[in-house]
Amino acid sequence: MDRKEGKANPDFIQVLMRSGSADKWTGTPKPKEQPKHPRIALGDWMTDAQQGGGPLLARVIANRVWRFHFGRGIVATPNDLGTQGTPPTHPELLEHLAANLVSGGWKLKPLHREIMLSAAYMQTGVTNEANQKLDPENQLLWHRPASRLEAEAIRDALLLVGGKLDPVMHGPSITDVASPRRSVYLRVKRSELVPFLTMFDAPEPTQSIGDRGSTTVPTQALAVMNSPFVRDMATRFASRVKAATAEETIARAFQLAFCRSPSAAETGRLTEYLNAQRQLGAKSPETELCLALLSLNEFIYVD
Amino acid sequence: MLPSSILPTRRRFLAQSGLGFGSLALASMLQDEARAAAEANPLALRPSLFAPKAKSVIWLFMTGAPSQVDTWDYKPELQKRHGQPLPGSDAKTGFFTTSGKILKSPFEWKQHGKSGSWVSGIFPHLSRHVDKMAFIHSMHLQANNHAPASMELMCGSNQPGRPAAGAWLTYGLGAENQNLPAYVVMHERRPRGDDQIWSAGFLPKTFQALALDARRGGVIDNLDRSVSQTASQQRSTLDLLRDLNQQHAQSRSPQTDLAARINSFELAYRMQTAAPEAMDIASESDATKKLYGVDNKTCEVFAKQCLTARRLVERGVRFVQIFAGKNAGGDGAVDDVPWDGHSNIETNHRSCGAATDQPAAALLEDLEARGLLDETLVIWGGEFGRTSDSQGSVGRDHNPNGFTIWMAGGGVKGGVHHGATDEFGYRAVENKVHVNDLHATLLHLMGLDHERLTYRHNGRDYRLTDLGGKVITEILA
Numbered sequence: 077m078d079r080k081e082g083k084a085n086p087d088f089i090q091v092l093m094r095s096g097s098a099d100k101w102t103g104t105p106k107p108k109e110q111p112k113h114p115r116i117a118l119g120d121w122m123t124d125a126q127q128g129g130g131p132l133l134a135r136v137i138a139n140r141v142w143r144f145h146f147g148r149g150i151v152a153t154p155n156d157l158g159t160q161g162t163p164p165t166h167p168e169l170l171e172h173l174a175a176n177l178v179s180g181g182w183k184l185k186p187l188h189r190e191i192m193l194s195a196a197y198m199q200t201g202v203t204n205e206a207n208q209k210l211d212p213e214n215q216l217l218w219h220r221p222a223s224r225l226e227a228e229a230i231r232d233a234l235l236l237v238g239g240k241l242d243p244v245m246h247g248p249s250i251t252d253v254a255s256p257r258r259s260v261y262l263r264v265k266r267s268e269l270v271p272f273l274t275m276f277d278a279p280e281p282t283q284s285i286g287d288r289g290s291t292t293v294p295t296q297a298l299a300v301m302n303s304p305f306v307r308d309m310a311t312r313f314a315s316r317v318k319a320a321t322a323e324e325t326i327a328r329a330f331q332l333a334f335c336r337s338p339s340a341a342e343t344g345r346l347t348e349y350l351n352a353q354r355q356l357g358a359k360s361p362e363t364e365l366c367l368a369l370l371s372l373n374e375f376i377y378v379d
Numbered sequence: 380m381l382p383s384s385i386l387p388t389r390r391r392f393l394a395q396s397g398l399g400f401g402s403l404a405l406a407s408m409l410q411d412e413a414r415a416a417a418e419a420n421p422l423a424l425r426p427s428l429f430a431p432k433a434k435s436v437i438w439l440f441m442t443g444a445p446s447q448v449d450t451w452d453y454k455p456e457l458q459k460r461h462g463q464p465l466p467g468s469d470a471k472t473g474f475f476t477t478s479g480k481i482l483k484s485p486f487e488w489k490q491h492g493k494s495g496s497w498v499s500g501i502f503p504h505l506s507r508h509v510d511k512m513a514f515i516h517s518m519h520l521q522a523n524n525h526a527p528a529s530m531e532l533m534c535g536s537n538q539p540g541r542p543a544a545g546a547w548l549t550y551g552l553g554a555e556n557q558n559l560p561a562y563v564v565m566h567e568r569r570p571r572g573d574d575q576i577w578s579a580g581f582l583p584k585t586f587q588a589l590a591l592d593a594r595r596g597g598v599i600d601n602l603d604r605s606v607s608q609t610a611s612q613q614r615s616t617l618d619l620l621r622d623l624n625q626q627h628a629q630s631r632s633p634q635t636d637l638a639a640r641i642n643s644f645e646l647a648y649r650m651q652t653a654a655p656e657a658m659d660i661a662s663e664s665d666a667t668k669k670l671y672g673v674d675n676k677t678c679e680v681f682a683k684q685c686l687t688a689r690r691l692v693e694r695g696v697r698f699v700q701i702f703a704g705k706n707a708g709g710d711g712a713v714d715d716v717p718w719d720g721h722s723n724i725e726t727n728h729r730s731c732g733a734a735t736d737q738p739a740a741a742l743l744e745d746l747e748a749r750g751l752l753d754e755t756l757v758i759w760g761g762e763f764g765r766t767s768d769s770q771g772s773v774g775r776d777h778n779p780n781g782f783t784i785w786m787a788g789g790g791v792k793g794g795v796h797h798g799a800t801d802e803f804g805y806r807a808v809e810n811k812v813h814v815n816d817l818h819a820t821l822l823h824l825m826g827l828d829h830e831r832l833t834y835r836h837n838g839r840d841y842r843l844t845d846l847g848g849k850v851i852t853e854i855l856a
Binding site: 286 | 421422538539540560572573574575578579580581584585587589599600601602603604605607608609611612613615616619620622623626628630632634636637639640641643646647650651836837838839
């Protein structure tokens with residue numbers, strides 16, 4: 077800081093440029109004309125797929141979208157596509173997605189569509205020993221491992237099943253965490269994070285976190301077992317599904333929580349559970365049942 | 380499941396250490412077995428790198444910043460030259476502006492113990508323990524306001540987003556007791572810097588501190604069963620969860636996180652019993668409670684926190700931090716920065732001393748009596764020091780250029796004084812100790828090498844000590 081040597085002009089990373097001069101993006105202002113804002117120049121350079129940083133930007137975005145769908149990027153280190161990161165498992169695929177992103181005018185929806193219509197995306201979670209031996213880390217995406225919902229989606233899913241989620245789009249962010257609005261509208265206050273979200277790995281907002289963690293700790297289990305919020309959702313959930321017979325109640329609850337019908341064995345075990353809860357003096361065995369369903373791995377892990 | 384970056388594959392690790400700083404990643408320190416355990420449970424106990432001197436840390440954080448020249452750093456020049464200009468004074472040192480005129484310490488100073496350590500009159504109890512303490516008189520840091528300085532002291536940097544020392548320790552060593560959180564902080568008011576001073580930063584959130592608020596009785600969130608549920612009802616629910624979760628896992632590829640989540644419910648169930656037991660200070664003897672000052676209104680809150688801290692480390696909690704102090708008011712400080720004696724250092728430090736002295740001394744005495752002091756490192760200090768010249772007529776402003784922190788117990792010498800400030804106590808001048816050095820020493824005492832405890836984040840290996848840090852060997856026992 078004590079070795080100033082005149083004005084530093086905006087410039088770009090040389091290794092990401094086909095031509096050596098930054099003028100193409102920063103422009104050379106005519107006399108009396110306002111110079112181009114450096115941030116606009118930076119944006120122009122970043123999205124210039126011919127001469128500027130565009131090719132890397134496209135790969136980074138395609139990789140992030142892929143990671144969002146598969147839980148792991150084609151490059152497993154989404155914030156580092158350089159030599160310090162991991163090499164791509166499928167470099168040609170990444171190039172293909174990146175090239176389509178650029179030629180399609182940087183639109184994200186076609187990228188999502190292409191990924192979601194792929195055979196890789198449609199693999200089941202079923203595994204077999206032969207494949208397990210050949211590719212234990214599933215680098216070739218031969219099956220779909222269960223992955224945990226993100227913190228925001230867990231909160232939203234609880235509100236949804238409780239019949240309380242406010243699906244309205246847009247509008248200002250809100251500070252009240254008890255609000256039924258979707259988690260995406262909760263205000264991020266750097267110094268005071270939402271405990272329920274932080275607990276489920278909502279990241280530090282002051283850092284760029286490319287690969288969000290997915291930890292499993294007892295405080296999460298405590299929140300599911302004992303927090304007034306989850307119990308409130310279970311109570312509301314129970315009032316939505318309570319029917320004349322145990323079978324009917326269980327069937328409705330499964331539809332709402334898991335979008336499927338229970339197996340005969342599951343219905344049997346849960347009927348037994350309802351009776352046990354009744355005998356143990358539960359005020360509402362159905363609420364306990366609903367709380368149990370919200371606690372199951374199946375509720376927060378998707379295949 | 381841990382993010383892949385916490386436990387890199389051997390190939391990736393080798394490639395990176397070749398290109399990176401040449402430091403070893405955590406994974407390399409782990410035996411395969413421990414590594415597998417860490418994948419299933421990030422809090423599994425991990426072996427330290429070399430024999431640790433301490434197993435636990437209790438950090439008594441004197442929130443608001445005590446004045447070094449009114450506590451442990453005796454400067455007779457201030458008494459002699461009271462009211463005269465302070466040579467080299469910089470009015471911009473603090474947060475406000477200072478007068479440039481020397482303010483003497485209003486307290487009575489005496490030498491104590493075999494070491495003859497000078498202590499101001501605000502610590503009649505702690506002064507009996509000076510021969511257990513290793514004083515570092517030459518602490519200094521960059522930030523001159525509470526929130527960034529607290530971040531710097533806890534995380535090694537005043538930029539938000541870095542993991543705190545307690546998170547690093549838990550990441551490096553895991554938890555001794557699986558039924559209790561490994562990293563606990565206690566406070567009465569939320570200290571400046573909020574979550575950022577006990578954050579896991581870019582480390583997995585598992586290593587985040589559990590914060591206990593004294594105003595709410597210091598309880599752990601969601602620990603209590605709902606009133607509408609009995610223990611046997613909950614047990615029956617857990618049995619159901621185990622059955623259905625196992626069935627769910629069977630039809631899928633073996634996944635450590637599905638199994639881990641089944642276990643986490645059992646752990647949580649046990650925590651409901653283990654945690655209240657650990658924090659039940661009512662079960663302590665009357666003599667112990669009296670020793671800490673639980674019966675003394677002036678220091679009741681801190682007494683309860685210190686006693687809880689002892690119970691927690693006794694049960695294997697790794698890192699306990701108490702944000703402490705209480706001021707009588709009207710002396711320039713506010714509730715969340717009690718030691719902040721901007722307008723009257725005398726009344727402020729007398730009341731803060733009275734609120735913390737007896738419990739802190741009792742903690743040292745009690746740990747020693749139970750044979751725990753050898754394996755528990757106790758740290759006392761604030762986020763910075765205060766100016767040697769006055770703010771207004773009898774207050775002192777913030778001063779990050781020189782302040783005192785002491786450590787006692789686990790692996791440090793007693794009755795030693797390391798480093799020094801100038802003759803006015805204004806700036807650290809001799810054997811200056813940076814926050815990185817303090818952290819390097821802390822990790823060393825816990826059996827970790829600060830250069831090898833790394834975490835890969837955004838393309839580089841991060842350390843608690845960043846690129847600095849030197850273990851203060853002079854104070855090691």
